Structure formats: C-alpha cells, structure tokens
Amino acid sequence: MNFLANLGRVVLALLTEIGGIVIFLKDALLQGLTPTIYLRQILEQMLRIGYNSLPVVGLTAFFTGGALALQIYLGGSRFNAESLVSTIVALGITRELGPVLAGLMVAGRVGASIAAELGTMRVTEQIDALTTLATNPFKYLVGPRLIAGVITLPILVGIADTIGIMGGYIVGTRSLGFNSYAYIKNTADFLELDDVTSGLIKAAVFGFIITLMGCYHGFHSKGGAQGVGRATTNAVVSSAILILAANFALTSLLFSK
Amino acid sequence: MMDEKAHIVLKDVRKAFGPKNVLNGINLAVPKGRSLVVIGGSGTGKSVMIKTILGILPPDSGSITIGGEEVTRLRGKERDELLLRFGMLFQGSALFDSLPVWQNVAFGLIQGRNTPRKEARDVAIEKLRQVGLGPEVGELYPAELSGGMQKRVGLARAIAADPEIIFFDEPTTGLDPIMADVINNLIVDCVKRLGATTISITHDMVSARKIADRIAMIHKGEIVWQGPARAVDTSGNPYVDQFIHGRAEGPIQMEILKA
Ligand SMILES: Nc1ncnc2c1ncn2[C@@H]1O[C@H](COP(=O)(O)OP(=O)(O)OP(=O)(O)O)[C@@H](O)[C@H]1O
Ligand SMILES: [Mg+2]
Numbered sequence: 001m002n003f004l005a006n007l008g009r010v011v012l013a014l015l016t017e018i019g020g021i022v023i024f025l026k027d028a029l030l031q032g033l034t035p036t037i038y039l040r041q042i043l044e045q046m047l048r049i050g051y052n053s054l055p056v057v058g059l060t061a062f063f064t065g066g067a068l069a070l071q072i073y074l075g076g077s078r079f080n081a082e083s084l085v086s087t088i089v090a091l092g093i094t095r096e097l098g099p100v101l102a103g104l105m106v107a108g109r110v111g112a113s114i115a116a117e118l119g120t121m122r123v124t125e126q127i128d129a130l131t132t133l134a135t136n137p138f139k140y141l142v143g144p145r146l147i148a149g150v151i152t153l154p155i156l157v158g159i160a161d162t163i164g165i166m167g168g169y170i171v172g173t174r175s176l177g178f179n180s181y182a183y184i185k186n187t188a189d190f191l192e193l194d195d196v197t198s199g200l201i202k203a204a205v206f207g208f209i210i211t212l213m214g215c216y217h218g219f220h221s222k223g224g225a226q227g228v229g230r231a232t233t234n235a236v237v238s239s240a241i242l243i244l245a246a247n248f249a250l251t252s253l254l255f256s257k
Numbered sequence: 258m259m260d261e262k263a264h265i266v267l268k269d270v271r272k273a274f275g276p277k278n279v280l281n282g283i284n285l286a287v288p289k290g291r292s293l294v295v296i297g298g299s300g301t302g303k304s305v306m307i308k309t310i311l312g313i314l315p316p317d318s319g320s321i322t323i324g325g326e327e328v329t330r331l332r333g334k335e336r337d338e339l340l341l342r343f344g345m346l347f348q349g350s351a352l353f354d355s356l357p358v359w360q361n362v363a364f365g366l367i368q369g370r371n372t373p374r375k376e377a378r379d380v381a382i383e384k385l386r387q388v389g390l391g392p393e394v395g396e397l398y399p400a401e402l403s404g405g406m407q408k409r410v411g412l413a414r415a416i417a418a419d420p421e422i423i424f425f426d427e428p429t430t431g432l433d434p435i436m437a438d439v440i441n442n443l444i445v446d447c448v449k450r451l452g453a454t455t456i457s458i459t460h461d462m463v464s465a466r467k468i469a470d471r472i473a474m475i476h477k478g479e480i481v482w483q484g485p486a487r488a489v490d491t492s493g494n495p496y497v498d499q500f501i502h503g504r505a506e507g508p509i510q511m512e513i514l515k516a
Contacts, residue, residue, distance in 0.1 A: 031333075038368075117355075125351035128313045132345040133414075134337045134369035 024216045031136055032143030041140065045148035049110045049211075050156055056109060057102045061160035064097055065089060065167025073176050085176065086186040089168035094195045098161045099153075100247050103206035106153065107239040111214040114145060115235035118218025119228035127219070142219075145211040153207030154200040161199065198254045205250060206243050213239035264289040264454045265310065265422065270319035272302075272309055272478075279305050280316070281478035287471070289324075290452045292444070294465045294486070296500060297475035298509055303458045304348055306475070307424045310456075311345060312336055323422070341369055344415035348426040348458075350407040352399035352414070358385070359395030362413045370418065384413040389439055405432045412440065416447055423447060425457040429464045441467040462501050465489075474500060476509060 068089050076082045118141060121127050130137045165187060172178040214235045221231035263286040272280040279302045287293045295303050308314040310321055312328065321329050323339065331339055344365075352361050360367070362384055363377035372380075382392045388409040399407055408431055415423055425444060429437035441464050447453045448468075459465050465472060466486060473483035474497050482494040489501060499507030 121353075124354075125347050125349060126353055128308070129345070129347060129351040129353070131313060132311055132340055132343060133365040134340040135364070136333075136337065140368065 020220065021212075021216055024219065025212065027138050028142050028146060028212065028215065031138035032146060034139075036139055037147075038140055038144050041144035042147050045144050046152050048113075049106065049145075049148050049207075050152035053102075053106050053109055053156060054159065056105050057156050057160050058163050060101050060105050061093070061098060061164035062167040064101060065093055065164035065169075066171040068092055068097070068164075069168040069171040069176065073172075082176075083186070085172055085178065086168065086183045087190040089172075090165050090187045090191045091195055093164035093168070094161045094191065094199045096199075096247075096251070098164055099157050099199045099202040099206060100243065102153065102157050102160045102203065103210065103243045103247075104240055106156065106206075107210045107213075107243060108236055110149075111210045111235045111239045112232045114211060114214025115218040115221070115232045116228055118215055119221035119231040122219060122221050123224055123227060137219075142215045145215055146208060149207035149211030150204050151207070153203040153210075157199055157203035158196075161196065198250075201254070202247060202250050205246055209242045209246060210239045213242065262288050264291075264324060265456070266320075266322045267306075267310070268320040268322075270306070270309055270316045270321060272305055272314060272316050279478050280309065282319070283475075283478070283480055285473060285480055285483070287454055287456060289454055290448065291470040292448045292455045292457065292468050293471045293473060294469035295456060295458045295473050295475055296460065296462075296465055296497075298500070299460075301475050302478040303475055304426055307345075307426065307456060307458065311340070311343060311424070337369075341365075341418075342421050344418065344420035344423040344453075346408075346411045346415040346423075346425045346428055348430075350399075350404075350411035352407055352410055354399045356398075357395065358390075358397050358399065358402070358410050361399065361410060362395075362417050364414065365418045380417060381413070384417050385410070387416075387443060388413045389436060405436065408432065409436075409440070412443070416443075419451055419453075421451075421453055423453050423455045425455065425459075427458055427460070429459065429461050434463075437461070437464060438467075444468045 069085055072085045072088045073082055076084050118127070121141075127137050127141070130140060169180075169183055169187075172183050173180045217231040217235040217238070221227045265285075265287040267283050267285040270280055270283040271278070283306055285293075295306070297303055305314060309316040310328075312331065316329060319329075320327060323342075328339055352358075353364065356364070359378055359381040362381035363372075363374075366372040366377040366380060367374055382395055385392065385395055390406065390409055390413070394402070394406070394410075399410065402410065408428070412425070412428060415425065428440050428444060432440060444455065444457065445468055448455055448470075457465075457468055466489070469486035471483060472486050472489050473480050474494070475481070476496050481496045482492055484492060489497060492498070495508045499509050
C-alpha cells in the first residue's frame with residue numbers, strides 16, 4: 001500500500017517535471033528563438049560558454065586521448081594489432097569521447113552557472129523586472145543561451161578532438177615507440193569526415209540540452225539560496241543524464257546510416 | 258464618483274497560492290493622473306495585488322482594466338506594448354546585478370524602446386540625479402551600493418521612460434527621513450508634472466499623507482476602506498485607526514498575539 005503510494009508519487013512527480021520541461025521547451029522555441037534576437041547577449045554567452053570552458057575541456061581531452069592510446073595498445077597487443085592505436089584513438093575521440101566528455105564537463109561548468117544565475121534572477125525578482133521593462137525573458141535570457149550553446153559546443157568539441165588526438169599521438173610516439181610520421185599518416189588516412197561531423201552534430205545537441213536544462217531549472221527555482229542550490233544540482237544531473245541518453249540515441253541513428 | 262475617468266479598475270480580483278487565499282476579491286479604482294496609496298499590514302497581499310495588475314502573477318478570477326481595456330488575458334506582443342506604459346519599483350529593488358547602474362536605469366529605453374545607447378545614458382544620468390545619485394554611481398554595479406541607494410536606482414529605473422502608470426512598492430523603506438522626503442517629492446512631481454497615474458505601497462504614514470490623493474487600506478486580501486487622503490484621520494474605520502496610530506490593540510491581530 002505504502003510502497004504503491006510512494007511509487008505513484010514518484011511517477012507523478014516525474015511526469016509533472018517532464019510536462020514542465022515540454023512547456024518550457026515550447027516557450028523557448030516559439031518565444032526565445034524568434035525575433036527580436038539579442039546579438040550582444042548571444043556573443044556574451046558564447047564567450048562565457050565557449051572560451052571559459054576551453055581549459056577544462058582541453059585538459060580532459062588531452063588526458064583521455066593519452067589513456068586511450070595506452071589501453072588500445074594493451075588490448076591490441078593481445079591480437080598483434082598494436083598498429084590500430086592511432087586509428088582507434090582518432091575514431092574513439094571524434095565519434096564518442098570528444099563530444100560526451102566535453103558535454104559532461106560543460107554541463108558541470110556552464111549548466112550549473114546558468115541555473116545559478118537565472119535562479120538568482122528569479123528569486124530576486126529580476127526576471128519579473130525584465131517583464132515589466134517590456135523585455136521578454138525568454139528572448140533576452142533563454143534564446144541567447146540556447147543559440148550560444150548550439151554554436152559553441154561543436155567548436156569546443158572540434159578543439160577537444162584535436163587535442164585528444166594529440167594526446168594519443170604524444171603517448172604513442174613518446175612511450176609506445178610509434179614512428180611519428182606513420183602515426184599521423186595512419187590517423188589522416190583512416191579518419192573520415194563522417195566521424196568528425198557525427199561528433200559535431202552530437203555536440204550541437206548536447207549544447208542545446210545543457211543550456212535548456214540550465215535555463216529551465218533556473219527559471220523554476222524558488223525559495224531563496226537553498227532553492228537556487230537545488231536548481232543548480234538538478235540542472236547538472238538532468239543534463240548529464242539527458243546527454244548520455246541522447247548520445248546513445250544519436251549513435252544508433254548515425255550508426256545505421 | 259470618479260469612475261468615468263478611472264484609469265485602473267480592479268473588480269473582484271482573486272488570487273490564491275495553493276490553498277492560501279491571498280486576494281479575496283479586490284475592488285479598486287484609480288482616476289487618471291492621481292496618486293493612490295495602499296496601506297496595510299505585512300503579508301496582506303499588497304505586493305501581490307500590483308503584480309496581478311502587471312500580469313506577473315495572473316489573477317485566478319476577476320477583471321482588471323487599464324483605460325477601459327481588459328488586460329488580464331493579454332499575451333506576448335500585446336502585453337509588452339501595454340507594459341511599455343508602466344514603470345515599476347520592486348520592493349526588493351530587483352536590479353540586474355550583471356549590469357552597471359546606468360544600464361539598469363536605461364534598460365527599458367535601450368531594450369524596450371530601442372533608444373540609442375548614448376541618448377539613453379544621458380537620460381539615465383539625469384534620472385539618477387533626480388534621486389540624489391551622482392553620475393559616478395552610474396558606473397558602479399548594484400552589489401556595490403547600499404540598500405537605500407539600490408532602492409533609489411530602482412526608482413530611477415521605474416521613472417526612466419516617463420511612463421503613464423507607475424507602481425512604487427515601498428519607495429521610502431530603508432531611506433533616512435530626509436532622503437525619504439526627497440523621494441516623496443519626486444513621486445508627487447511625477448504625478449503633478451508628468452500626469453502619471455500612480456499606486457504606491459507604503460507603511461510610512463508621513464509618506465502616505467504627502468503623496469496620496471486617495472488612500473486604500475487592505476486587510477487579508479480585501480480593501481477594507483478607501484477614500485480621499487485627508488479623510489484618513491476621520492475615517493471612523495477601526496482598521497484604519499489602528500494602522501495609522503500603530504496600535505497593537507484593535508481588529509488587526511498580529512499572528513504573534515494569537516499564539
Ligand atoms: N509567489 C508566491 N508564492 C506563494 N505565496 C506567495 C507568493 N507571493 C506572495 N505570497 C504570499 O502572499 C501573501 C501576501 O504577500 P505580499 O507580498 O503581497 O505581502 P505584502 O502585503 O506586500 O507584505 P509586505 O508589507 O511585508 O511587503 C504572503 O502571505 C505571501 O506568503
Ligand atoms: Mg510587499
């Protein structure tokens with residue numbers, strides 16, 4: 001009895017949340033992404049999302065590329081297939097790890113800061129103040145963040161791809177004894193445009209997810225500092241889960257082509 | 258009596274948050290170019306009432322008309338156009354903390370009305386001067402100001418576009434008595450010189466007497482008395498008498514006394 005009641009409550013809460021997100025998404029698309037477009041806000045957000053995330057994303061990609069090279073070498077040596085290191089590092093980074101890791105890192109950094117900023121604006125009535133100044137908060141706050149996220153994440157991932165492959169290259173040539181020229185040639189020969197673009201498409205979707213969740217949880221936070229804290233956590237957790245789910249869906253979709 | 262010229266009219270406006278009824282049928286009319294002061298205890302629904310007029314909190318039922326036009330169902334562009342005619346000072350100032358003070362004041366001009374930045378900036382500096390703040394304050398961020406200064410910046414922002422309707426939520430709270438009087442004069446000036454229709458919320462009877470043409474008293478989400486400002490001392494209404502004399506005894510029982 002009690003168990004069923006609790007289960008029902010959880011399911012209802014989940015459905016309410018999903019409904020809330022769908023309504024928010026509708027407003028974000030219909031109001032946030034239609035004119036008036038605030039160019040200044042978009043540029044500012046691109047700088048905050050992209051530029052400031054570069055160090056984190058770059059470091060993550062570098063170390064992951066290096067570790068990947070080591071693991072593949074170890075696994076590959078069991079089949080005398082060590083020569084695959086460069087190709088698999090490049091594939092793994094561009095198709096999968098680049099976008100997913102960059103997405104997760106940016107979710108932690110940017111998703112949290114968007115939720116905290118908009119959450120504070122909500123509880124201190126700054127969002128209401130925007131409305132009374134005849135400025136639609138969806139256009140002024142949500143739209144620019146979504147656009148910036150969708151544009152910036154692919155750029156970040158492009159850079160992460162390069163750095164990740166470089167990490168693999170350094171480990172490959174410095175500690176695994178690959179010839180530098182052969183490593184680069186192998187990477188260039190076997191890497192296809194599709195590998196890179198599929199990763200960049202994922203990145204754009206992740207950028208949308210991160211900024212949407214940040215805005216949604218920020219807009220709906222209530223109850224002072226504690227509420228803002230809760231919004232921040234929820235923004236990070238929900239965007240991380242959605243990124244991983246979307247990654248699976250997109251991989252299946254792009255894979256079957 | 259002044260109904261034909263009434264600018265803002267509320268009829269039986271109700272608003273509840275979950276089980277909690279905050280507005281229990283508000284009836285109120287403000288004539289054009291007049292100043293209404295709303296008084297009443299803490300938590301009686303004063304702020305919620307003006308937010309329903311602005312559409313920040315949609316009322317559950319009832320009618321709100323501005324210049325004869327029903328506004329409760331306005332959305333999108335139409336609402337933005339209506340809001341261009343409003344100025345609002347929030348109780349907590351609600352300044353944008355990511356923008357310097359002058360951009361806060363000029364926000365409605367730059368974003369809402371597409372005024373060139375240079376021109377908007379000059380207006381902002383002038384409005385800051387009117388609330389007793391120098392041009393150097395314009396370059397600071399809201400977090401660098403005292404509470405009273407933030408309030409005055411909020412006031413400058415509310416009047417920046419010379420709106421025809423202005424709401425002041427506790428304009429003098431947190432100000433010293435001299436600065437409070439400067440602000441009272443400014444509000445009177447907005448009404449007299451610009452012909453604005455204003456609703457001010459205050460607990461400060463000195464301020465209320467100075468700026469009000471009419472006074473309304475709200476208690477538990479209902480208007481329990483309204484009349485000309487000079488009648489406030491002879492209202493014969495026990496709620497009003499208790500409030501203006503600040504007595505703990507009377508029909509208004511504070512929660513703490515009931516416990
Ligand atoms: N967004 C909201 N959600 C839930 N309850 C609210 C909300 N806003 C206001 N209330 C409740 O409505 C009641 C009236 O609030 P309101 O802010 O209008 O009071 P007030 O008359 O302005 O008081 P004060 O003089 O202290 O500012 C309060 O009990 C408050 O708890
Ligand atoms: Mg209030």
